[in-house]
Structures are given as C-alpha cells and as structure tokens.
Amino acid sequence: MSKVKKNNDTAGWVPLTLEGTIVSEDIGGLIGIEELTDYKLVKTKNKTQIISENTTSKKTPKKKRAVELERNDDSESRAVKKKKHNTVTKDINKLKKKKKQRGIPTYHLKEKSSIDTVNEEQSAHEVEDINEIESNINVHAWTSLGVPDVIIKALAVQNFIAPTAIQSLTLPPAILGRRDILGAAETGSGKTLAFGIPILNGILELKKKKLESMKDDDDKEEKESTINDEESEEEGSLKWESDKEEDSYSGVKHEADEDDDNDDMSVESNFEEREEFIEDEMINESSVGCVRAIDNIKIAADLQTRLKKPLYALILTPTRELAIQIKNHIVKAAKYTDIKVAVIVGGMAAVKQERILSKGPEIVIATPGRLWELMDEGNPHLSQINSIKYLAIDETDRMLERGHFQELHKILERIYTDENKRKERQTFVFSATLTMVHDIPQYLQRKKSRNVKSKISKLTQSQKLAKVIEMLKISNPKIVDVTKEKGTAGSLTECRIACTIDHKDYYLYYFLKRHAGRTLVFCNSIGCVRRLATLLGILDCDPLPLHASMQQRQRLKNLERFQADENGLLIATDVAARGLDIPNVEHVIHYQVPRTSESYVHRSGRTARAQKEGITVLMMEPSELQYYTRLCKTLGRTEDLPTFPVVDRLLIAVKERVNVAREIDKLELICRRDNAQKGWLQRAVEEMDLVLDDDQLETTMETKESADLKRQLKAKKNHLKSLVAKPLFPKGFSGKYLDTNLEIHLNNDSRKAVEVMRDALESQPEQRKKSVVKGIKKNNGFKNKKKFKKGKRQ
Structure with a gap:
C-alpha cells in the first residue's frame, strides 16, 4: 500500500483506485476490494491493539491539548478531570478487597456509583414535564391528594383533568393515612384509579426505601473497608506493595503512580477497565481451590435473594374482561414508572x-379460578402472596356471594396466614352496589315461616359492610359512599317496554333500526344470547355474541369489534355487566328483566359513563312482573318507569320481517339436524365397510322432502332480502301512536333515543306520578292482551 499526497485542505487518507494495481496470476484475479488504509500495531502493557492512522484517535500533544481545553468553554478544566480520575482510581483500589467480601458483579456496583446522578436527572426531567402539563390539567388538585408527579404526568396524557368525587374522597386517606378503603360509587365514576393510584404510589415508595437501604449498606461497607485499609497500612507495607505490583501488571495504575498521560482519561473508560480487572481477578481466584468454590455458592445464593422480584399487590376481579381492562388502566397510569403489571385469567394458555x-x-390482576390453579401448582412468584402489601377486590358484592368463587375463599385463607404481615397490608374494596340491600328471596321467606327459630333476616347496609369487613379482616377502614338514592347515574334515562314474550323480538328490532348507535343487549341465559344472535344475524344486524361458553380469544375479539363500530350491536350475558368501560355506549336494552337489582344497576352502568347521556330500556313480559316489582322496591322507586314511545304503524313492517327471519331460522335448524344425521350414518357405514342400497340411505329424510326444504329455504331468504332492501322508515314519514290517551306526533328525523324519550316525558308528565304497586295491582302493567296478537301495542 502507498500513501497519496494530501492537499492542505484535505485531512485523512484517500483510498487508492484500481489503476496501477497488479493482479496476481496465482490468485486468478482480484477477488476483493477494501478501502485501502495503512494500519500499524501499537503495543500496550497487557494487550496489542490495531489502530487506524486515518482515525482521530491519535494522542494529541499535551501542549496542544491544553490549548484546546482553554478555548473550549463547555469542556471541563484540567483540574476537574484530574480530580475525577483520582476518585475513580481510589474506587479501583477499594474494589480489590470489597469484591472478596460481597461477591456482587461489577455492573451492579457501576450502577450504584452513578445512581445519585440518575435520580437527580430524572427528578429534573419530571419537574420540567410537570411544568409543561400544568396548563392542561389541574395539577394542584392531584398533588393536594398526595398523588406523585410521575403519576400526574401519566394522567395528563389521558386527559384526566381533575379527580372525580370518589377519587377525591378516597385518595387522601389511602395515600396519606394508609387506611383501608371501602368505596361505593356509581358506575363510570373512576373507581379503578381510586385504588390503582394508591397502589402505584405505595409501590414507588417501597422501591425507593429499598434503594436507599441498599445504598446505606454500600456506604457502610465502604466505611468498613476504609477502616480495614487504614489498619492494614499501619501494620506494614508488604501487602500494599503486592497490591501495587498486581495493579501495574493488570494495566491499572495506583493513585501514587499516575502520570500526566492519564489526565484526559474519561470516567466511563475507567469503569470499563475496572470491570475487566475485577472479572479477570474473580476468574483467576475462583479457578483454584475448593474454598473459592464455596464462596461462589454463597455469592450465588446472595445474588438470588437480591435478584428475587417481590410481589407487592394483588387485584381480584369477577370477570376476565374486567381484569384485562383494569390492567390497561393501571399500565397507562404507571407509564413513566418501572412498575410491571401482569394479568392472570382463565381461557388462555x-x-x-x-x-x-x-x-x-410487582402487580398481579387475576380472576380467582386461574389464580388458585397456579398457586396450587406451586408457582414461585405467587408463593409470596401472603407477603403482599396491597390487596384490592373489585365488584366485591359479586365476589363474596355465597356459592360463587369458592377459590376466592381459599386464596384469602392463604393470604391471611401471617398475622403480622396482615397488619402491614392495605386493603381496597370497591363496588357500585356495595351498600345496596334487597329483600329476602321468596324461597328463604317460606323456609323462615316454617321454622320459628330461623335466623334468616334482611341485612341492613351497616350489617352488610360489617360482614365484608369481618370476612376480609379489615382494620381501621374508611367507608366512602357517593352512590345516589336511585343507584344509577344522574345522566341515565330509564324506561320500559311492556309486551308479550313473542313480541319482544319485534320491539327489539324496531329499536335497533329506529335509533342508530352503539347498543348493548343483555340476556339472562346463554341460550337466549345464541337465539338472538342467530335471528338478528339473519336480519343483517351484524350482532356480536358474548357469553361464558365462548373461547376467551373470541370474547376479546368481539369486544374489540364492538368498540370499533359506532353502530355496533353486542348481545351478552351478565359477563359484560360489571366494570367494563366500553366507550360511547348509547343504549342498554334488558331483553329479559334481571333477577337482582345489582344486575340491573351494573347493566345500566355500561352507558351514561363519565357524565355522558345514555338510555336503558327494560323489556318486560307478564311472567317477569315479580322481578320488576322487586327491582323497583329495592331501588326505592315509588314511581313506575316511563314507557318508551313506539310508532304502532311501523310495527306491521317490522313484524313481517321478523316472522320471515324466524321461519328461516327454523328451516336452517331442520337442515342442520338432517345433515348431521346423514353424516353420522355415512361415517358409521364407512367405518364398518358396509355397502347399503339407496333405499336404506334415505331413511333419515326422503330426497324429495330434502329438495323441497331447500327450495323453501331459498324462497324465504329471497323474500327477506326483498323486504330488507326496502326502507323500513321512509323519508318524511310521520306517524301517530296512542299511549295513556295521549296523541303525540313524531317526525322521522335523526333524533336519538334519549331525545325521543325526553320529549315523551315532557308531553306526558303525569305518567311518572303513577305508583308502581297500584299500577301493577290494577292491570299488571299491561292492557288488553288480545291486541298484542295483532301486532299492536297499547
């Protein structure tokens, strides 16, 4: 290789071109071209390096370097660099003895040495971020409650401007007073963050204390090692000289032997040399003798205890979807922290x-079934469950019901095994119906009447809370109840539709077509969900089912699709009733009257969340009258629920479509059963290697009947297709309906269901004055039932 002359303006080496190159005949051609650069070997005391001359890594002369330092205002002075170098070399000398006592890897020590600087920079950045978001949210409202800045920053990203009522009342005693919390608030009021923020704040404080204690231990060990060094210096200088020789052999100079060539050495390079030095020494010492092997075992045990990650908090929920939702909320609140959150639910691997x-x-959110399964199998991380510092149970009234969630009681027994740790634990209990009580069921009343000494009695609110406190062994609780008397949100509009059981499908389809928007339909059974999903699917309503018998993956997928569609339709059981925060649900329809008032409150709470408007419609048939009466009595309703307005003239077209869809559903069911029977017979014949005649193969159904059935099914589908193609509500249509002897004119516009119901209430205010009990006793909530058979509503 040869050099190319450079101009004064050109710096570095210039690659050679192919001109003038000699191709060897032995090689058979030029096989590779590299950027041609001259290299030289530089020998150091302990290793050989290859340094490129065209790089800028050549040593700068001392005088030139000093001039550059003086000209550069941003660079540190030479005295400061020398002071840093002296500090680092002192640490290197101390590590020789310290490593024998502790046995901790050097990367851990490196992090410890720079931890103060990291904390200072992090706190400075947090202050700047808080100043930036101060104009967007009410920072003082959060800080006055004890919320740390790092969590306020995450809340600002989610546009949580100010705390809600339940948060304002629970955060101060939870964070500042460390009291156990029993909270009752309406759905959509922010209960998740009411217990999530104190848990995150407590974990941050625990980790901070742990970090400070480790730092204190390091300082204490450093002082002890310094005292030992001074004592050893007084005894003699033989050991010091040997250490000095060992340092010079390893390429690390002692403070007394440093020269001017190392003045510009950076702190990072010293740390790297210190790591290489200690690692080499540990390998050399550990490779000889059995005493060193025993030390390594002790070191490994010490590292295992130090690296074992603790479990700080456990949050229990009744449903899988609620557990996943709580996990998402807490992860967003802990966005700028290093806290890790995991969700453990059934239906997944x-x-x-x-x-x-x-x-x-640090935080585990779980349903009781899968959590107990993993605990029973001896999961190492869950073995710390009796040492948790925070326990939260969401929807507590459902979780602690008799006969439900038997695994929960086993988990609580495991958690409360240690009395001392129980006293250090903080417990959070939240539910929208925590303080709601209802009458004794009829079968228990009959049992009580037979037995004179029966202890069955109706619980009061205080007795119900006392039972929860006793079961969870809560001490010094703070009870917060911000629920309203009616139990539902103030922005929720409640109404009902009284009809026969056969006409529920008509009114449901009418509502879905008349009022667009995200709608959630609740049923009491899985069979009802499946039937409605099939029927509305035939009517091209694109329903999404959700029930406990579905695979968890499909359940989550249907929820995502429902949230993505502004006019989505979800048909679900009470699996979706509690805690789910689905945005912008405009309508909640109770296709079947819920059996308990708690279910009604939680179902209705899926809409009218976060001060938004919503409507809930209760569809009631005569056999469900007793449940409706009990519901109104429990909620303290002295007035009957108003009737939702329906245009009677439109029910004729609705009834025709629904009846055709029902016939199609029946024909498809017959075809599926026939195909299943044929398939079973054909598989049996193939397995037995039999040959049957055509007459024998037609035992399930004659070929002619099967063909007629298929033609009939095809004709029904074509008929329904033609009906669906026509508009159900023509433009400019106006209709009249009679209800409570009032004639109201409705124009077919784009009004929402809430607006339609509000206008109906303004035009018939005397409807609210009806007593629930008197109205039910007089006509059972229904009028002439014969007219229902003609498809007309009263």
Missing part, C-alpha cells in the same frame, strides 16, 4: 401466564 409470572411483575 397457562404456560404463557407462567412465563409472564417468571418475569416478576
């Missing part, structure tokens, strides 16, 4: 969840 737990999350 247990192996994957064990892998998640192996990473050591």
Whole structure:
C-alpha cells in the first residue's frame, strides 16, 4: 500500500483506485476490494491493539491539548478531570478487597456509583414535564391528594383533568393515612384509579426505601473497608506493595503512580477497565481451590435473594374482561414508572401466564379460578402472596356471594396466614352496589315461616359492610359512599317496554333500526344470547355474541369489534355487566328483566359513563312482573318507569320481517339436524365397510322432502332480502301512536333515543306520578292482551 499526497485542505487518507494495481496470476484475479488504509500495531502493557492512522484517535500533544481545553468553554478544566480520575482510581483500589467480601458483579456496583446522578436527572426531567402539563390539567388538585408527579404526568396524557368525587374522597386517606378503603360509587365514576393510584404510589415508595437501604449498606461497607485499609497500612507495607505490583501488571495504575498521560482519561473508560480487572481477578481466584468454590455458592445464593422480584399487590376481579381492562388502566397510569403489571385469567394458555409470572411483575390482576390453579401448582412468584402489601377486590358484592368463587375463599385463607404481615397490608374494596340491600328471596321467606327459630333476616347496609369487613379482616377502614338514592347515574334515562314474550323480538328490532348507535343487549341465559344472535344475524344486524361458553380469544375479539363500530350491536350475558368501560355506549336494552337489582344497576352502568347521556330500556313480559316489582322496591322507586314511545304503524313492517327471519331460522335448524344425521350414518357405514342400497340411505329424510326444504329455504331468504332492501322508515314519514290517551306526533328525523324519550316525558308528565304497586295491582302493567296478537301495542 502507498500513501497519496494530501492537499492542505484535505485531512485523512484517500483510498487508492484500481489503476496501477497488479493482479496476481496465482490468485486468478482480484477477488476483493477494501478501502485501502495503512494500519500499524501499537503495543500496550497487557494487550496489542490495531489502530487506524486515518482515525482521530491519535494522542494529541499535551501542549496542544491544553490549548484546546482553554478555548473550549463547555469542556471541563484540567483540574476537574484530574480530580475525577483520582476518585475513580481510589474506587479501583477499594474494589480489590470489597469484591472478596460481597461477591456482587461489577455492573451492579457501576450502577450504584452513578445512581445519585440518575435520580437527580430524572427528578429534573419530571419537574420540567410537570411544568409543561400544568396548563392542561389541574395539577394542584392531584398533588393536594398526595398523588406523585410521575403519576400526574401519566394522567395528563389521558386527559384526566381533575379527580372525580370518589377519587377525591378516597385518595387522601389511602395515600396519606394508609387506611383501608371501602368505596361505593356509581358506575363510570373512576373507581379503578381510586385504588390503582394508591397502589402505584405505595409501590414507588417501597422501591425507593429499598434503594436507599441498599445504598446505606454500600456506604457502610465502604466505611468498613476504609477502616480495614487504614489498619492494614499501619501494620506494614508488604501487602500494599503486592497490591501495587498486581495493579501495574493488570494495566491499572495506583493513585501514587499516575502520570500526566492519564489526565484526559474519561470516567466511563475507567469503569470499563475496572470491570475487566475485577472479572479477570474473580476468574483467576475462583479457578483454584475448593474454598473459592464455596464462596461462589454463597455469592450465588446472595445474588438470588437480591435478584428475587417481590410481589407487592394483588387485584381480584369477577370477570376476565374486567381484569384485562383494569390492567390497561393501571399500565397507562404507571407509564413513566418501572412498575410491571401482569394479568392472570382463565381461557388462555397457562404456560404463557407462567412465563409472564417468571418475569416478576410487582402487580398481579387475576380472576380467582386461574389464580388458585397456579398457586396450587406451586408457582414461585405467587408463593409470596401472603407477603403482599396491597390487596384490592373489585365488584366485591359479586365476589363474596355465597356459592360463587369458592377459590376466592381459599386464596384469602392463604393470604391471611401471617398475622403480622396482615397488619402491614392495605386493603381496597370497591363496588357500585356495595351498600345496596334487597329483600329476602321468596324461597328463604317460606323456609323462615316454617321454622320459628330461623335466623334468616334482611341485612341492613351497616350489617352488610360489617360482614365484608369481618370476612376480609379489615382494620381501621374508611367507608366512602357517593352512590345516589336511585343507584344509577344522574345522566341515565330509564324506561320500559311492556309486551308479550313473542313480541319482544319485534320491539327489539324496531329499536335497533329506529335509533342508530352503539347498543348493548343483555340476556339472562346463554341460550337466549345464541337465539338472538342467530335471528338478528339473519336480519343483517351484524350482532356480536358474548357469553361464558365462548373461547376467551373470541370474547376479546368481539369486544374489540364492538368498540370499533359506532353502530355496533353486542348481545351478552351478565359477563359484560360489571366494570367494563366500553366507550360511547348509547343504549342498554334488558331483553329479559334481571333477577337482582345489582344486575340491573351494573347493566345500566355500561352507558351514561363519565357524565355522558345514555338510555336503558327494560323489556318486560307478564311472567317477569315479580322481578320488576322487586327491582323497583329495592331501588326505592315509588314511581313506575316511563314507557318508551313506539310508532304502532311501523310495527306491521317490522313484524313481517321478523316472522320471515324466524321461519328461516327454523328451516336452517331442520337442515342442520338432517345433515348431521346423514353424516353420522355415512361415517358409521364407512367405518364398518358396509355397502347399503339407496333405499336404506334415505331413511333419515326422503330426497324429495330434502329438495323441497331447500327450495323453501331459498324462497324465504329471497323474500327477506326483498323486504330488507326496502326502507323500513321512509323519508318524511310521520306517524301517530296512542299511549295513556295521549296523541303525540313524531317526525322521522335523526333524533336519538334519549331525545325521543325526553320529549315523551315532557308531553306526558303525569305518567311518572303513577305508583308502581297500584299500577301493577290494577292491570299488571299491561292492557288488553288480545291486541298484542295483532301486532299492536297499547
């Protein structure tokens, strides 16, 4: 290789071109071209390096370097650099003895040495971020409650401008007073953050205390090592000289032997040399003798205890979807922290969840069934469950019901095994119906009347709370109840539709077509969900079912699709009734009257969340009258629910479509059963290697009947297709309906269901004055039932 002359303006080496190159005949051609650069070997005391001359890594002369330092205002002075170098070399000398006592890897020590600087920079950035978001949210409202800045920053990203009522009342005693909380608030009031923020704040404080204690231990050990060094210096200088020789051999100079060539050495390079030095020494010492092997075992045990990640908090929920939702909320609130959160629910691979737990999350959100399964199998991370510092149970009234969630009681027994740790634990209990009580069921009343000494009695609110406190062994609780007397949100509009059981489908389809928007339909059974999903699917309403018998993956997928569609339709059981925060649900329809008032409150709470408007419609048929009466009595309703307005003339077209869809559903069911029977017979014949005649193969159904059935099914589908193609509500249509002897004119516009109901209430205010009990006793909530058979509503 040869040099190319450079101009004064050109710096570095210039690559050579192919001109003038000699191609060797032995090689058979030029096989590779590299940027041609001259290299030289530079020998150091302990290793050989290859340094490129065209790089800027050549040593600068001392005089030139000093001039550059003086000209650069941003660079540090030479005295400051020398002071840093002296500090680092002192640490290197101390580590020789310190490593024998502690046995901690050097990267851990490196982090410890720079931890103060990291904390100062992090706090400075947090202050700047808080100043930036101060104009967007009410920072003082959050800080006065004890919320740390790092969480306020995450809340600002989610546009949580100010705390809600339940948060304002629970955060100060939870964060500042460390009291157990029993909270009752209406749905959509922010209960998740009411217990999530105190848990995050407590974990941050615990980690901070742990970090400070480790730092104090390091300082204490450093002082002890310094005292030992001074004592050893007084005894003699032989050991010091040997250490000095060992340092010079390893390429690390002692403070007394440093020269001017190392003045510009950076702190990071010293740390790297210190790591290489200690690692080499540990390898050399540990490779000889059995005493060193025993020390390594002790070191490994010490590291294992230090690296074991603790479990700080456990949050229990009744449903899988609610657990996933709470996890998402807490992860967003802990966005700017290093707190890890994991969710453990059924319906998913247990192996994957064990892998998640192996990473050591500080917070575990779970349903009782899968959590107890993993605990019973001896999961290492869940073995710390009796040492948790925070326990939260959401929707507590449902979780603690007799006969439900038997695994929960086993988990609580495991948690409360240690009395001392129980006293250090903080407990959070939240539900929208925590303080709601209802009458004794009829079968228990009959049992009580037979037995004179029966202890069955109606619980009061205080007795119900006392039972929860006793079961969860809560001490010094703070009870916060911000629920209203009627139990539902103030922005919720409640109404009902009284009809026969056969006409529920008509009114449901009418409502879905008349009022667009995200609608959630609740049923009491899985069979009802499946039937409605099939029927409305035939009517091209695109329903999404959700019930407990579905696979968890499909349940989550349907929820995502429902949230993505502004006119989505979800048909679900009470699995979706509690805690789910689905945005912008405009309508909640109770296709069947809920059996308990708690279910009604939680179902209705899926709409009218966060001060938004919503409507809930209760569809009631005569056999459900007793449940409706009990519901109104429990909620303290002295007035009957108003009737939702329906245009009678439109029910004729609705009835025709629904009846055709029902016939199609029946024909498809017959075809599926026939195909299943044929398939079973054909499989049996193939397995037995039999040959049957055509007459024998037609035992399930004659070929002619099957063909007629298919033609009939095809004709019904074409008929329904033609009906659906026509507009159900023509433009400019206006209709009249009679209800309570009032004639109201409705124009077909784009009004929402809430607006239609509000206008109806303004035009018939005397309807609210009806007593629930008197109205039910007089006509059972219905008028002439014969007219229902003609498709007309009264």
